[in-house]
Amino acid sequence: MSLNTKKYFIKETYHSIKRNQLMSFASISTVALSLLVLGLFLMMVINANNLAGYLESQVQITVYMEDSAKGNTLTSAEKALKEMPGVVKVSSVTKSQALENFKKRLGDQKDLLEALGTENPFPYSFDVQVDNPQRIAQIVPGIEKIPGVETAKFGREVVEHMFQLTRILRIGGLVLVIFLAVATLFIISNTIRITVFARRREVSIMKYVGATNWFIRWPFLLEGMFMGFTGAVIASVFLVQIYLTLQNKIYTTLAFFPLLGSWPFLGYLTLFLIISGTLIGAAGSSISLRKFLDV
Amino acid sequence: MALLTMTGISKTYQSGATALRNIDIHIKPGEFVFVVGPSGAGKSTFIKLLFREIEPTTGKIFVDGVDVMSLKPNEIPYLRRQLGIIFQDYRLLNDRTVYENVAFAMEVIEAPTEKIKKRVPEVLELVGLRSRADNYPGELSGGEQQRVAIARAIVNDPLLVIADEPTGNLDPETSMEIMKIFSHINENGTTIIMATHDKTMVDFMQKRVIAIEDGYIVRDDLKGVYGYEPEH
Numbered sequence: 001m002s003l004n005t006k007k008y009f010i011k012e013t014y015h016s017i018k019r020n021q022l023m024s025f026a027s028i029s030t031v032a033l034s035l036l037v038l039g040l041f042l043m044m045v046i047n048a049n050n051l052a053g054y055l056e057s058q059v060q061i062t063v064y065m066e067d068s069a070k071g072n073t074l075t076s077a078e079k080a081l082k083e084m085p086g087v088v089k090v091s092s093v094t095k096s097q098a099l100e101n102f103k104k105r106l107g108d109q110k111d112l113l114e115a116l117g118t119e120n121p122f123p124y125s126f127d128v129q130v131d132n133p134q135r136i137a138q139i140v141p142g143i144e145k146i147p148g149v150e151t152a153k154f155g156r157e158v159v160e161h162m163f164q165l166t167r168i169l170r171i172g173g174l175v176l177v178i179f180l181a182v183a184t185l186f187i188i189s190n191t192i193r194i195t196v197f198a199r200r201r202e203v204s205i206m207k208y209v210g211a212t213n214w215f216i217r218w219p220f221l222l223e224g225m226f227m228g229f230t231g232a233v234i235a236s237v238f239l240v241q242i243y244l245t246l247q248n249k250i251y252t253t254l255a256f257f258p259l260l261g262s263w264p265f266l267g268y269l270t271l272f273l274i275i276s277g278t279l280i281g282a283a284g285s286s287i288s289l290r291k292f293l294d295v
Numbered sequence: 296m297a298l299l300t301m302t303g304i305s306k307t308y309q310s311g312a313t314a315l316r317n318i319d320i321h322i323k324p325g326e327f328v329f330v331v332g333p334s335g336a337g338k339s340t341f342i343k344l345l346f347r348e349i350e351p352t353t354g355k356i357f358v359d360g361v362d363v364m365s366l367k368p369n370e371i372p373y374l375r376r377q378l379g380i381i382f383q384d385y386r387l388l389n390d391r392t393v394y395e396n397v398a399f400a401m402e403v404i405e406a407p408t409e410k411i412k413k414r415v416p417e418v419l420e421l422v423g424l425r426s427r428a429d430n431y432p433g434e435l436s437g438g439e440q441q442r443v444a445i446a447r448a449i450v451n452d453p454l455l456v457i458a459d460e461p462t463g464n465l466d467p468e469t470s471m472e473i474m475k476i477f478s479h480i481n482e483n484g485t486t487i488i489m490a491t492h493d494k495t496m497v498d499f500m501q502k503r504v505i506a507i508e509d510g511y512i513v514r515d516d517l518k519g520v521y522g523y524e525p526e527h
Contacts (some may be wrong), residue, residue: 002405004405004407004408004409005402005405008402019390113296153491175315200387204386205388205399206385207372207375208346208380209373209375209399209400209403209451210372210375210376210403210404211404212372213369213372214367215405237317247381
């Protein structure tokens, strides 16, 4: 493509946007709004995903030892646990530690324990952390075969509910994001359709004098890309502001909440929005041009 | 070698209407050919086949040795660059000046700027519109608009100029001026095929006349006449 032709395309794109100022403004605003909603959902979905990952990583297995297990049995059981595939951390909780922990948890009601007298009913246990929480259910039967192990518990129902919830969050988020992307595509293709329709006479004349389809397509593609890009930039500016404000609020009220840090998260998010906005713009114009190029 | 050859061309539309039946035509370079016939005789179909706006049901068309029907869709623009097409309704871009309308045909085929700047004024001079270069089509008379369309059609030096009723919207005096321009272009070596209802013009020019009736060629005379009563 010659420099001359490139200049022609840019000139044509500029004129087209200028000629249809109101329409272009409306389209850019609509695109910005849809991308903003898309961005907000992405923000929520990614954070929910992050939260789910965080919660998952908190899941651990508690291995209770038999009362009779002492000395060597405990040492070799700990060794066996550490050697199991997928296990990242094993920490032991002695009988007395377990009792202390329980006392702490009871708080003001620790008098209740007096009924036990000097007896300590808590077994010796190990807290086991694994690399992938989804594997817990497969690891547990192996643990229970280790000599001296009474039982291994991991709150099966809670964990399974949580996995179900995070799965719904991920799939639901993905569906929503795809839906919004398609809606944006539709908006841009409709806008371009209107501008192409307004210029169909010009397009047909171009065909008669021997313009190639690509020559006709470029200015419209650029126009769609421009609208997608500008809309995405506007959406990104708002999105960054919204996230920073929310982050401030959350940090002051819910300090423990594992919100993703603004950088590089926002950088990736805006980059993603700008690239997809531009691509959606290009795709939107291609869709609406197909029909008009059949002269 | 013929510039345009049609062999065994028939065209039946999806509606079932047959516009052309078994047409054979050979047109040599430099010829000036009128295509005449009553309304609905198949003239427009004939013209549209030349630049492959429509495709024949049967038969072959060769332009300058190229089999038009064998062209892939992305090759059609290159066929059209060899042709200059002129319509009854001028088909100008109303938001562009006379100069821009003509330059447009060169920009579209990606001609260098320098060439455009040199060639457009030359062509405008040829059609007598040099002084109107900065005017918009809306500020011009019908005859002037058609001259812009002619300038646009010939600016890329086509092998063949195809005109569909170019004087259909013009008064006799203006039509004569337009015909003089065509005559001049033809004298410079460009082949012209013109579908027309203009009896006076055809009789005056004494050029080759192909008459189509009901889809058939009924006459093909080297120095022909219109041969029908004027319809309007």
